[in-house]
Amino acid sequence: MNNIEEKVWEKVRLARHPKRPTASFLIKQLFPDFIELHGDRQFGDDTSLIGGLATFMGQSITVIAQEKGSTTDEKIARNFGMPHPEGYRKALRLMKQAEKFHRPIVFIIDTPGAYPGIGAEERGQAQAIAFNLFEMIAIQTPMIGIVLSEGGSGGALAIGVTDTLLMLENSVYSIISPEGFASILFKDSTKAKAAAALMKLTADDLLSFGIIDAIVPEAKGGFHEDIQFSLSQLRILLQKYLKQLFKLTPENLLKNREKKFRAFGVFEESKSEKNHGK
């Protein structure tokens, strides 16, 4: 067991800490006048993905969040924060509503992943995620995301195509859970610690890739050790980045968003071969 493995695993452990606040708590603290709006108007109301209206910096905003639940009963009621397609469709409905009424959107991303189940597949989980990616790139209102504990793959990305993305210091954002990664690559899910160290899933890693814009600091021992400390930091960062986004014209807002996502990827392009198709 080496040093890096221990350091990264400590973050995974803190991200999953039973005392770590969940999205509902954050909403109460940051947006006390929040009113929840339910349903996707097509199938149902997904309890793992909540949305509604609130006031922040003296103006109306839309809030969309993944809620994992804290107690065992809550976790079950919230499906452990794993949305079905109707959750993603509700999110998109509320994004379109925010766009119509010129409200900025704050997303709280907190999910192990989109739910893998029969009903989810029958109702088009893949389509629901894909369609959100397709639509979010062109939503004409400022969007800012916060990764609270876990950003699990496509299930996080489906509400993650934002202009600005913040990550809590001890949160992780990855293509798959370390356990899943270990079982695919090492054929052994117990090697999650080693996998986590390889995956580059910490806030520092994502900052270095340019995928996130800033890290929200946490107290020593994690978010739950000094909740108000992180909340005040989060408030400052939200204000700072929202102000920056407000300064942009709608055209430039979209242009910057497109440019950011167009640039992701690391590869080699040899000049020696002719590109004969063009």
Place this chain on the structure above:
Amino acid sequence: MSDIFAKQKPKLRTFLKVAGKPIPKNQIDIPDGLFIECEQCHSAIYQKALVENLSVCPHCQFHFRLNAGDRIQLILDENSFSENNANLKSKNPLSMPEYDQKLAISKKSTGHSEAFISGRGSIQGFPIAIGVLDSFFMMGSMGSVVGEKITRLIEFASQEHLPLIIFSASGGARMQEGILSLMQMVKTSAALKKFDQIGGLFISVLTHPTTGGVAASYASLGDIIVAEHGALIGFAGARVIKQTIQQDLPEGFQTAAFQLKHGQVDLVVERKQLKQTLIHLLRFHGQKGEPSRE
């Protein structure tokens, strides 16, 4: 120095021979005269008969996976394909162990530099932008290069006002490139948004298997979504779903027929009818698919 040159010379000669020409027919890697066991009905099939039947089992219609070269050969007019962006190569941005070796093995076995082959071609005279994921190259997984090539193909189709047809076959986002692979889902979907806004036609053909991050991004965003008969299509893998819900999965779960029944695809087509179906669909989109005079 002269040594390096001597080594490069045969490569250059091969390149000049291949450049601009269609990918040579690369049959399933089986020696001549052998019988193959069907994965579904376990009948012995004479290899030549299987090839003549477009790699579909003559007994039970099981569709064997096609590699990118065979797919292009099946769909496009002869000698009409010219490849784009073949010079993009994967790096190992996360320094993931064994990734370089896996890439090397796939390169060697498929003869391609990456899992996505794309370019311009024609189908019964209709010029199109075409892309094919090769499931024999690291399970057709989407990393930075595959995502970039798909995005460039969509942009190419926009610039050239061509209808776009992509054949997908993929296990999903490429694990070895971690979060960078995940971002390719946004990149490709965002490019399709622009293509959509200018009125471009995208026909997405889902072949066996189309799952994970590929199913949950560009592949599900076709104006028309065609599934090849028998293809496995879905978001989560069957094993993961089984583990999560602790139940057996219903018969035919996540097959093309299942997706048709649940409204996720427009039509399911057998391989033999695929080219004709695509021509039929292109005809309805006249002005952009104007057949070129041959």
